[in-house]
Amino acid sequence: MRKKYLFLIAIFYTILSIQSQNTPSNDVLNTTNKTSSKDSISLSEISTRKNAIGVSFGTSGLGFNYARKFNSKLNAFITYHSLTIKDKELDASSFLDNDDVDFLGKAKSTIIDLGAEYLPFKNSSFKLAFGVGFLNDVSIDGLITYKEDIQLGAVTVSKQDVGKVVINSKWSGAVPFIGIGFGRAIPKNKLGFGIDIGTYFTKTPEVTLTADKLFAPTQDELSNLQDAFSTLTFIPRIQFRLTYKL
Template sequence: MKKKKKQLLLTSFLCLCLLGQAQENQQKNAFAVSFGSPGLGLEYARKLTPKLNAKVVWHSLKIEDYEQEDVKVKDDLVDILANLEVSIIDLGIEYLPFKNSSFKLTAGIGILNKVNINGVVTYNEDIVFGDVIIINKDAGEIITDINWSGVAPYLGFGFGRAIPKKKLGIGIEFGSYFSSSPKVDLTATNLLESTTSQKENLQEALDEFKMIPRIQIRLAYKF
């Protein structure tokens, strides 16, 4: 009788092990939460082969009314009020070149729904022209609006699999989007209205800003 019980327990244990192994082999999906330069990210990943994973990520970031005071521009002190809004969808591939390493290479495209920087510049102190004093609030303000849009390929590398070996996994990625030049809009009011003539110069200065950094820390859950 005891022998039959032992055999039954052993059989049950083996069945559980095989079931667990089968479930492990079927777990080819993962959900991840990330945070980094593109903002908060929600990610779904699917294993294609032992070395290749596909993933879709939605990034979102919004910073409102970030104020920086006493910024020196030439001989003047100005205050800057900035806003940042980011909404990007990534469609990418992750390649794991080494079997026993979590090192990976990533590539894909980012759909730049909205990458916008808006800034309002005002004088910090009154403006003096000889005997004439202009109150800083009457001088006006300069408003800049910078937008990246369209589809941008990205490349990167990192550590931590999109589909972790265990139930939970942590990862980090470094890379960059390669976008077109941003579109710049420049407006000004009151005495600063003539500043709008510098719009083309500002556009030319930002023509080189075609790389948007992509740095993320991820926490993934396999299912």
């Protein structure tokens, strides 16, 4: 799978590189009998090609970014994101309709973005961003347990003996993303700041539900749970980014 991703990345950058070049520039670089004006244009185009690295933070977690400028309006980038949230206690009484249970949630995410940004206006940092995100390990898990012992008639059942419900959801595969933002991936100065706001368009996640002891009948609700998750086909892509031009 990694070889497949690397192959796609190589194709992507090759296509962008070819499209960013024009015939006069190639003629100047490879032919010695062109005019001096064309030489100066070619040198100018070469001098404006820059690279940048950056760090970002947002809904996808901490990210590390590399960007390449192809012309004044088009930049390509590749970003690695990683996110881990462990055992975060949430108030789930509203959607579980039960004040007597605890909900412990955790999430993790590993995403590789392969994309480009288009800057339509010469004197503005406004941009359109688009590309493909490779969701290698994106999951949200939940653990439901009772807060206290429960009373069943004359019998007291400890909360450990009541049991638990474990919910796992996972997204995977290559998915498109699109968004808008401000701030160039290749800043005009050495340092630059940017923000991206968009979304990944995903498939319905895989959902599993396991329950034991007194919670065991809850497993019959898996189909309803799957239906509830079927609408989660959008993953927010919001990033704040700091870049350094090389």
